[in-house]
Amino acid sequence: MDLLAGLNTQQQQAVIAGLGPVLVMAGPGSGKTRVLTQRIAYLIGKMGVRPYNILAVTFTNKAAREMENRVINLLGESARGVTLGTFHATCARILRREAEHLPFNSNFVIFDEDDQMGLVKRVISDLNLDDKQYRPLAILNSISNAKNELILPDEYPLQTYRDEVVKRVYIGYQQMLLTNNAVDFDDLLLYTAFLLDDNPAVRERYARRYEHVLVDEFQDTNLAQYVLLRRLSSHHNNIFAVGDADQSIYRWRGADYRNVLRFEQDYPDAQVILLEQNYRSTQQILDVAMAVIDPNPNRSPKRLFTERSEGLKVMLHETYDDRQEASFIVDTIASLVGRQQIKPGDVAVMYRTNAQSRLLEEAFLHARLPYKLVGAQRFYGRREVKDIIAYMRLVHNPNDEPSLLRVINVPPRGVGDKTLQVLRTQAQKISLTPGELLFQMGRDGEQFKATFPHRAMIILVGFGELLSRWITQVGELDPLKIMDRIIDETDYHAYIDDGTDEGNDRWENVMELRRLASEYQDRTLSEFLENIALVSDQDTIETSANVPTLLTLHAAKGLEYPVVFISGLNEGTLPHSRSFDDPEAMQEERRLLYVGVTRAKDRLYLVYAQNRSAFGYPDPVEPSRFLSDIPDTLLDDTSSLRTMRLSNMTSFDSKKIQWESKRPGGASVILQRYHAGAHVQHPVWGDGMVLSSRIQDDDEIVDIFFENLGMKRVAASLANLKMKG
DNA sequence: GCATCGGATTTTTTT
DNA sequence: AATCCGATGC
Numbered sequence: 225m226d227l228l229a230g231l232n233t234q235q236q237q238a239v240i241a242g243l244g245p246v247l248v249m250a251g252p253g254s255g256k257t258r259v260l261t262q263r264i265a266y267l268i269g270k271m272g273v274r275p276y277n278i279l280a281v282t283f284t285n286k287a288a289r290e291m292e293n294r295v296i297n298l299l300g301e302s303a304r305g306v307t308l309g310t311f312h313a314t315c316a317r318i319l320r321r322e323a324e325h326l327p328f329n330s331n332f333v334i335f336d337e338d339d340q341m342g343l344v345k346r347v348i349s350d351l352n353l354d355d356k357q358y359r360p361l362a363i364l365n366s367i368s369n370a371k372n373e374l375i376l377p378d379e380y381p382l383q384t385y386r387d388e389v390v391k392r393v394y395i396g397y398q399q400m401l402l403t404n405n406a407v408d409f410d411d412l413l414l415y416t417a418f419l420l421d422d423n424p425a426v427r428e429r430y431a432r433r434y435e436h437v438l439v440d441e442f443q444d445t446n447l448a449q450y451v452l453l454r455r456l457s458s459h460h461n462n463i464f465a466v467g468d469a470d471q472s473i474y475r476w477r478g479a480d481y482r483n484v485l486r487f488e489q490d491y492p493d494a495q496v497i498l499l500e501q502n503y504r505s506t507q508q509i510l511d512v513a514m515a516v517i518d519p520n521p522n523r524s525p526k527r528l529f530t531e532r533s534e535g536l537k538v539m540l541h542e543t544y545d546d547r548q549e550a551s552f553i554v555d556t557i558a559s560l561v562g563r564q565q566i567k568p569g570d571v572a573v574m575y576r577t578n579a580q581s582r583l584l585e586e587a588f589l590h591a592r593l594p595y596k597l598v599g600a601q602r603f604y605g606r607r608e609v610k611d612i613i614a615y616m617r618l619v620h621n622p623n624d625e626p627s628l629l630r631v632i633n634v635p636p637r638g639v640g641d642k643t644l645q646v647l648r649t650q651a652q653k654i655s656l657t658p659g660e661l662l663f664q665m666g667r668d669g670e671q672f673k674a675t676f677p678h679r680a681m682i683i684l685v686g687f688g689e690l691l692s693r694w695i696t697q698v699g700e701l702d703p704l705k706i707m708d709r710i711i712d713e714t715d716y717h718a719y720i721d722d723g724t725d726e727g728n729d730r731w732e733n734v735m736e737l738r739r740l741a742s743e744y745q746d747r748t749l750s751e752f753l754e755n756i757a758l759v760s761d762q763d764t765i766e767t768s769a770n771v772p773t774l775l776t777l778h779a780a781k782g783l784e785y786p787v788v789f790i791s792g793l794n795e796g797t798l799p800h801s802r803s804f805d806d807p808e809a810m811q812e813e814r815r816l817l818y819v820g821v822t823r824a825k826d827r828l829y830l831v832y833a834q835n836r837s838a839f840g841y842p843d844p845v846e847p848s849r850f851l852s853d854i855p856d857t858l859l860d861d862t863s864s865l866r867t868m869r870l871s872n873m874t875s876f877d878s879k880k881i882q883w884e885s886k887r888p889g890g891a892s893v894i895l896q897r898y899h900a901g902a903h904v905q906h907p908v909w910g911d912g913m914v915l916s917s918r919i920q921d922d923d924e925i926v927d928i929f930f931e932n933l934g935m936k937r938v939a940a941s942l943a944n945l946k947m948k949g
Numbered sequence: 950g951c952a953t954c955g956g957a958t959t960t961t962t963t964t
Numbered sequence: 965a966a967t968c969c970g971a972t973g974c
Contacts, residue, residue, distance in 0.1 A: 283964080284964080285964095310964065311964075312964055313964095337963085409963090409964055410964090412964090413964095473962075474962080474963080474964090476961080476962065476963090477962080477963065477964075576960095576961070576962075577960055577961050577962075578960080578961080578962085579959095579960055579961090580960095582965090599963085633950095636950090636951085638950070638951095639950090640950045640951080641950085642950080643950090758964075759964095776961090776962065776963095777962080778961090778962045778963070779962090779963090797961095800960085800961055800962085801960095801961090802960085802961060802962095803961085812962095816962080837965090838960080839958090839959070839960090839965075840965050840966090950974105951973105951974085952972100952973090952974080953971105953972085953973085953974100954970105954971090954972080954973100955969105955970095955971090955972105956968105956969090956970090956971105957967105957968085957969080957970100958966105958967085958968080958969095959965100959966090959967085959968095
């Protein structure tokens, strides 16, 4: 098989690059995923490297799965066995295997952000600090940043009094994690990095094993990740990094695109390969992309080119407010679909903040068009899902206090603050964690009779018995059976499903989780929980349903769509106001727009509004500064007509103006022209049938069912409907 | 121990 | 606008 078929010269160069460090600077759409997979296939198929000796790190689990499938497609089953996963998943695996060298045991759980917040709040209150003055989230961010920079609690640098506070919280927080036999996301990287630093024998074992280390999205690595890569590749020195500094959008999470520069300094002999040919977008779209990114300073210039045709002009559109922005987007999608120019699944609508999805969702709902939303209301964030997972985590590791606190009174058992406090102090007295004490109480309640008030005793022993039964059997049961026992013995169904629609939805979510657990028949509870902790929103993006996708610009990284709408191109939104006074952050906003623009293959719409609502109140806003960096000649501005009409009436009551402009001085009676069952023709949406019609505000509002679009509501004065038959 | 109410606070982006 | 928190009352 020819593993180089269909690759251009630069891509081939990258795939067959010799030993030693290689840096591939890959522009958007330049086929970097392809280069990575073909390189893995080449190493195995042509160079005789065993899959076992290859490590490939990606940004999302989805990317890892995709890459594995592609390699197996190329080479067959013999290609299985490459270590392929996200940084976090790879580190978690190493830490479990090497737990003997670490301050926790291999049953550790991974705390999510809620768990982390709970811990930080506890530490802050234990230290008698004011959580108004020291906001837990801000402190947690500082701790996280420190960890990403490989700074341990004792070494936390002190420049202000606040640093002093952060350091104390950091110390307490880290201790508390250990008592819980838990780590947070950042710890996965931190502990692995230090493990490899402090234990030369361990480092050597991994470094010898990984003859080839490959990294995707290199521009979004943080210091901890960079150091990890160096350690893991330290024996063979074959490190292959692919990235694009212009697409670095995770600075706030510690990512540092300067790692690309650092790489060139640390490996002066590195081969550097540039991928500039774009296989995704039309030239028009690429021109806009380059105009957007060009003003950023200190870039190594890249010139993107394509052999694709010029394509359509990029559309620019201004609306009166964010509500109209949403309906413009939905209407445009409907009309493109109606004219059969695109399929609904071709479309992605992107925005800066999750909050912006609400108006879009409403607009889709109003138009009765289906869509799918990435992120925001995440499946794993649902209360009922978190409850069940917390139960399972508790069974897996009784020291997991956040999980205990979450479920000890769910369904309600009459455990409140008072009982919890007693439980905690009693546990402390005999040096147990609350979970361990409960476990003991469940096995032999008698011996604790004197320590608890009668009522609390009964409740706690009852809960302890449940817990200890599950824990003693966990060895024999797979994740699904454990889940079923929990659901059954806590009567969770009756608790969560109150018979309402929402209750039913909640129960459905539990069943969905159950379906996921059923895929772990021959795997352990530990694996199940780990995978759940490390899934990301992007992993849940599925391309099967033929409906538009709504997602943040961050979530859009690495994806492509034939039709892209970027909404909210206003000052304060994109760029976000939080980056106004930080030039580095402002540059990242620009890169974010660049990422969005370069997701588009054929059609791109840039949309902004004159007014946006924040905290419930509308305010006038400026168009995004980035728009003025795009030459007019590259844009097709479709907003002028609508803008003039609407801007003329901003200071008046809009209903009145509409009325005056439409029917100056006329009588206020109009007749209903359309009736249910009538067949009509819409200039854009085609043929449809009238479902109902009514007179409202001197206009006729008609609900029409269109074959391709479903129900639409139109105003007769604007829609230009024709009667048929 | 639990439910309800009012007020404050919030919006960046997420492995 | 929506959620979270704390205080109050049962």
